[in-house]
Amino acid sequence: MMEVKKDTILVASVKRRKKQTNKEGKTIMSSSDALAKSFSVSHSGIFGVDEKSMLEILVKWQPEQLSTFRNETSRIFLKDERFPFEKCEEFLLKFLKREFKRFKDAVVQWTMHPWERDARMARKALKRGRQAYGLLIELACTRSSDELLGARRAYQSLYSESIEEDVASRVDGIERQAIKLDTQKLEKAISIGDKKQLIKDEEIVRILTTRSKIHLIAVIKCYQETFNKNIIEDLDEESSLKDTIYCLCVPSQYFSKILDSAMKANANKNEKEALTRVIVTRANVDMKDIAEEYDRQYKTPLTQKIEDVALGNYKDFLVTLVQRALPKGSD
Numbered sequence: 001m002m003e004v005k006k007d008t009i010l011v012a013s014v015k016r017r018k019k020q021t022n023k024e025g026k027t028i029m030s031s032s033d034a035l036a037k038s039f040s041v042s043h044s045g046i047f048g049v050d051e052k053s054m055l056e057i058l059v060k061w062q063p064e065q066l067s068t069f070r071n072e073t074s075r076i077f078l079k080d081e082r083f084p085f086e087k088c089e090e091f092l093l094k095f096l097k098r099e100f101k102r103f104k105d106a107v108v109q110w111t112m113h114p115w116e117r118d119a120r121m122a123r124k125a126l127k128r129g130r131q132a133y134g135l136l137i138e139l140a141c142t143r144s145s146d147e148l149l150g151a152r153r154a155y156q157s158l159y160s161e162s163i164e165e166d167v168a169s170r171v172d173g174i175e176r177q178a179i180k181l182d183t184q185k186l187e188k189a190i191s192i193g194d195k196k197q198l199i200k201d202e203e204i205v206r207i208l209t210t211r212s213k214i215h216l217i218a219v220i221k222c223y224q225e226t227f228n229k230n231i232i233e234d235l236d237e238e239s240s241l242k243d244t245i246y247c248l249c250v251p252s253q254y255f256s257k258i259l260d261s262a263m264k265a266n267a268n269k270n271e272k273e274a275l276t277r278v279i280v281t282r283a284n285v286d287m288k289d290i291a292e293e294y295d296r297q298y299k300t301p302l303t304q305k306i307e308d309v310a311l312g313n314y315k316d317f318l319v320t321l322v323q324r325a326l327p328k329g330s331d
Contacts, residue, residue, distance in 0.1 A: 031057050032069045036076065040099055040311055045265030047275060048102045048314030102276065103314040109280045110321075115150035118143065119158055121277065122151065126170050132270055134243055135277075136167070138254075141247030217249050252293040255282060259290070260298055263309045275306075279318050287325035 035057050038050035061069070070077040070086035077086040109117055118139055125132040143151065155163040220231050232242060246254035255278050261267060262275040282290055294302040303319050303326075310318060 031061075031065075032072050035069060036073055038311065039076070039096060045263070045267070045309055047099070047263075047272070047310040048312050049096075049099050050311040051313055053312075103312065103317060106276045106280055106314060106317055109276060110283075110317075113154070114147065114281075115154035116158065117281065118147070118151035119154035119163070122155060122163060123159060123166075126166055128270070129170075133240070135270075137240060137243050138247055138258075141244055142251050142254075220245070220249060252286060252289040253297070255286075255290045256294040256297050259294060259302065259305075263305055275310075275318070279321050283321040283325060287322060288327075291322055291326055 034053055038054040038057070040046040040049055067086075071079075076092055077088055079085075080087050112120075121135060122139055125135040139151070140148070152163050155161070155166075159166075224230055231245060243254065246257070258271075258274045259278055261271050262273075262278075264271075278290070279287070291302045294300075294305075298305070303322050306315060306318050306322065
């Protein structure tokens, strides 16, 4: 009888241990999933890392739990073919480095003097080439004359070069002609002509670079009244001119479109960088208008969209910058 009781106790003890092991295993797996999500590697289209969750998990883990994480998270670690260890893939190291940097870059850009910030962004765009020329148009069209003058001074100080000469030596076409010494007066209007040849039309370039913004807005209004269509309809094939018009005349629409493109799951590197750039540079300028326009166009509050696609300190920082520009009680 005593022997049977001992056996029963032993079986029960083993069952309890198995149960405990399974429970611990589930806990580790759950934490592994949470950690992978904190790194943002388990979700496409996510910005930044969730530092708080990451720390809460990692500081509690023992070496065996870290080993379990490496073994069970194949999307981050692969087993080495020759030796008994799990290695992090190179492209993921670059990915994680970039995501960890997002919060730092946002804080640094926010802290910088606006002149230096714009000068550094212009330099970066020039180095990247045509794929980043849209940023040069954005800077030229959405900064005041004083801001552009300051950016030129900062560029000269930082790189010992004239931004006008740098642009002239690197940029071709409408971008080169539109972003020169007089870019603070960059303006816009389009006359009737072959839509496919607008980018080569010297008259178009002359109008864009010599008229006041007030005059150009009047011209665009007149264009619509005269031809019964929005001027944008004639610019479908000319993205540079189209962006220029948006920047000059309806910047809130332009920035809303840029933000939406940045937060799409398939956004490329240049597009993604716009999320930090736009919110940091426009927070003290016209963020209220941009947020309201974003809500109107995409039927989602901008702060909510950021909450959906960003993590951790980066998310909190961007959301705070947007919220501070909005009326109390709105989101």
